[in-house]
Amino acid sequence: MLILECPYCGVKAEETELHGGGEAHLVRRGPDSSDDAFESYLFQRQNPKGVHFERWRHAYGCGKWFHAARCTATLEVFGTYSAQVSEPPQQIRDRIAARRPGWSWSDQG
Amino acid sequence: MSEPVSALSNASFDGLVHVQEAGLHGMIALRGDLDSEALQSAVTNSAGVGVPAPRTVVFDGARGAAWMSPDELLVFCPYPEAGATLAQLTDALGGAHALAVDVSDARAVFEVRGPRMREVIAKLAPVDMSAAAFQPGTIRRTRFAQVAAAVWLVDDAEARIVCFRSVAPYMFALLCTAAAPGGEVGMF
Incomplete structure (x- = not known):
């Protein structure tokens, strides 16, 4: 069972109280982008076995969206953080790097 | 009636x-900036209790307030007083960016x-x-x-x-x- 702590209300909510929102930190492409970039924004998603950044909504609780960093293989949760950022905060990156030597955020982009 | x-x-x-x-319970959903002075004094004056800390409720008899989310409270009062409490709350909030709705029913x-x-x-x-x-x-x-x-x-x-x-x-x-x-x- 996946348990995430909502960074807004501090509740440790389990998966059934949350609603998954897919991959986090997508760069939005609008009508002025190339077809390839727009297609990639709409359809291309990472599907890693390992570190993954996701959006979640605390649907049965405070209703806020937030971000979570977790490992898809082990379900280890590295942390949750505010939705109002476009990339993971340093503290989360440090925690992942400590647990997964060799991992770096720049590899994700 | x-x-x-x-x-x-x-x-x-x-x-x-x-x-x-x-x-029946009088219940008023209140959304707004819970840290703002305007909202805090409005709640204290109309609900009769202070703004509860995150994830807590405060009650004084039938009156009280429950923390629902970082920007939402549920204010309790006796059912027949919900209308008056809501009016008082709305009045006290004045121009503050907030929303109060009677959800008793x-x-x-x-x-x-x-x-x-x-x-x-x-x-x-x-x-x-x-x-x-x-x-x-x-x-x-x-x-x-x-x-x-x-x-x-x-x-x-x-x-x-x-x-x-x-x-x-x-x-x-x-x-x-x-x-x-x-x-x-x-x-x-």
Whole structure:
């Protein structure tokens, strides 16, 4: 069972109280982008076995969206953080790097 | 004027715990910046209690306030006073960016009382109901089986549950099933 702590209300909510929102930190492409970039924004998603950044909504609780960093293989949760950022905060990156030597955020982009 | 009735007219059930639809309550949903002075003084003046700390409820008799999210409170008052309390609250908020709505008739309140209260709730909601983790005065918004609800403990033997009025019969059936005699777990 996946348990995430909502960074807004501090509740440790389990998966059934949350609603998954897919991959986090997508760069939005609008009508002025190339077809390839727009297609990639709409359809291309990472599907890693390992570190993954996701959006979640605390649907049965405070209703806020937030971000979570977790490992898809082990379900280890590295942390949750505010939705109002476009990339993971340093503290989360440090925690992942400590647990997964060799991992770096720049590899994700 | 028609007579107001609560969702299940105080239906009750006695099993492992006493389950009761708790009748009419004045409830006002208030959204806004909970840290702002305008909202805090408006709540203090109209609800008669201060703004509760995150994940807690404060009550003074029938009046009180429950923390629902970082920008939302549920203000309680006696049912007949909901209109006046709402008017007072709206007035006190003045130009502050906030929203107050009377939801008294859109919610149902349940009471679960008895020494096995924690056990009955733990069967239905994904919440750690151990005495160490969930103490009187704490509120938790969660789900009871398939419906959204908020639950808080009045004391060690009584919990109150607020849910949408439209799902009150479902909630009552859930609680009765979880409290059916013979269903003891002995967890807490």
